[in-house]
Each structure stands twice: as C-alpha cells, then as structure tokens.
Amino acid sequence: MKNIVLFGPPGAGKGTQADVLKDKYNLVHISTGDVFRFNIKNETELGLLAKSYIDNGNLVPDEVTINMLEAEVEKNSEANGFIFDGFPRTESQAEALDAFLSKKGATINAMIALEVEEDVLVTRLLERGKVSGRADDQDESKIRNRFNEYNTKTAIVKDYYEKQDKYYGINGVGSIDGITALISKVVDSL
Template identity: 50%
Template sequence: MFNIILFGPPGSGKGTQSEKLIATYGLKHLSTGDLLRSEIAARTPLGLEAKNIMDRGELVPDEVVVGMISSALDANPQAKGFLFDGFPRTEAQSEALDKLLRLKNTEIGVVLALDVSEEELVKRLLNRGLTSGRSDDTNESVIRARITEYKKKTTVVADYYQQFDKVVIVAGEGTVEEIFSALCSEIDKRLS
C-alpha cells in the first residue's frame, strides 16, 4: 500500500492533480471534509458525535477525525493506497496519522508539496472566481489571507515529515501535464 499526502495552497491545482493521481495509481481519495459529511449522513456513532460537536460551533477533535480515517482504511482493504487531502494539518495530526498507519502496517510514502508563486496563485484564483461562484475567489485581499494561513498551517506538517525525508517540493507552474509528470516521477522513484 502506497500512501501520499498532497499539499498545495489554494489555486495550486491540487484538485486537478489529485484526480489524475487517483486514476493513474488506483489510490483511494481521503478527504476529511468528505469523510465527515459521509459519516454524518450515514448517522454512524462517529458521525453523530462529530455533528454534535460541529452544532456547538467547535472543531471536531483529532481523535474523532482519526477514527473516521481508520474506518475508511478498514472499509477499503483492496485499495492500492490512499491520497490524503486536507489532513494532516498540525504536527499532532501528523503523529496521530503515522501511529494509525503503523497499526495498519503501512505508512506515508511521500508528501508532495506543489510550489506556486503567490502572484500566480492570486491570478489563478481571481480567474477561477469568474466562474466558480465562490466569493472567496473574487477578492484579492481574501485570497492573499488564505495563502498566508495555508503557509502558516502547513509548514509544521512539512517540517514534521521532513525529519523522515518524505517531503518533495514539486514545481506547480507549467501545464497540467508537465506538473502531473513531475508528480508521477517522484512517486515512481519511491515505488520501484
């Protein structure tokens, strides 16, 4: 089983590249937002607990999210690996994820970080805002604040995985195919 964490600031092309990686490598996409919505909709014990917490306006604790990830891993024994999206976001979450994966006899194979200049991100997001209907893609100061917030949050996760030599920075500017090819090259090095 080969597991990947894909990082990238808003507008880096993470969604586009995730889809291509999932299709190429037969990975299961693990988005914590999707997991939460699915567990709540299925009215599972974890989903009901998460809903109660969210209804109080609080953040869902790491152990609940890790429990949902554990359930998703167990529910997909045939998966060739998982692509983690939106998790982990803190050092504590990184440690909890690693501990869980060790229990399942697997680990994170690589952390791929898409690197895109702030000016390019702003340009892409403003452009996306013309058609996405997302209000947070139409205001340059909001976009810049999102990018700053992303950098603050993800630096700690990259630092955590850097100690295990698992972080690879991939240029996120160029054509979709050029970026995809660079990501595949990094994955293939680790698969062989």
C-alpha cells in the same frame, strides 16, 4: 501499498493532480475539502461544524478532521494506497496519521508538495471562485487569510516529512501533464 500526502497551498493544483494520480496508480483519493463540502451541502452535524470554521478561513479542529479521515480509510480497507489531499495540516495530524497507519501495517511513503507563488494562487482561486461558486474562493481577504493559516500552521508539516526523508517539492506552475510527469517520477521511485 503507496500512501502519498499531496501538499501545497490552496489553489496549487492538488485536486487536479490527485484525479490523475488516483487513476494512474489505482489509489483512493481522500480530499478533506471534498468530504467537508459534501457534509456542508448535506447539512450534516460535521458539515455545520466544519462550515463555521471554513467560512472564517480557519482550519477545522484536529479531532474532527482525524475522525473523519479514519472513517474514509476504513471505508476503503482494500485499497492499494491513498492520496491524502488537505491532510495532514499540522504536525499533530501527521503524527496521528502515522499512528493510525502503523496500526494497519502501513506508512506514508512520500509528501509531494506543489510549490506555487502566492500571487499566482490568488489569481487562480479568484478565477476558480467565478466558476465554482465557492464563497471561500471569491473574497481575496479570505484567500489571503487561508494563505496565512497555511504558512503559519500547515507549512511546518513539511519539516516533519523532511526529517523522515519523505519530502519532495515539485514546481506547481506549468501544464497539467508536465506537473503530472514530475510527480510520477517521484511516485515511480517509491
């Protein structure tokens, strides 16, 4: 079983790469953002709660996120492994994920981080906002707030996985196929 944390700031290409990798390696892609958007669209209790945080550019609280993630893993108990996209975002989430996977006799094999300059990401996200209609991608101040959240709260998760020799930084600028090839070298070495 291969379990990968796909990491990077908003707009780095995590979702795009996860779509390719899930098919290539027969993994289940769990995107917290997609799960939240589904719940928001369907106005579930979780969705309304998550929306109140996301609309302000803030992270959804750990307890809500962790419970949702565990439910997604349980739904796919026969999987060959998982790509976690958008989770963990804090060290406490990483510890909770390790504890949860340990109960299942599994572990995180690698954190693969897509590294992209912030100004490139702002341009990408504003363009994505025009196409997707996502409100959080149409306002540069909200985008910059998401980067601030990422840099102050989320980027420290890199240190957590570096200490375990599981961190792999990948240049997230280039063609989709070129970036996939770089990621595949890491996955194939696990």
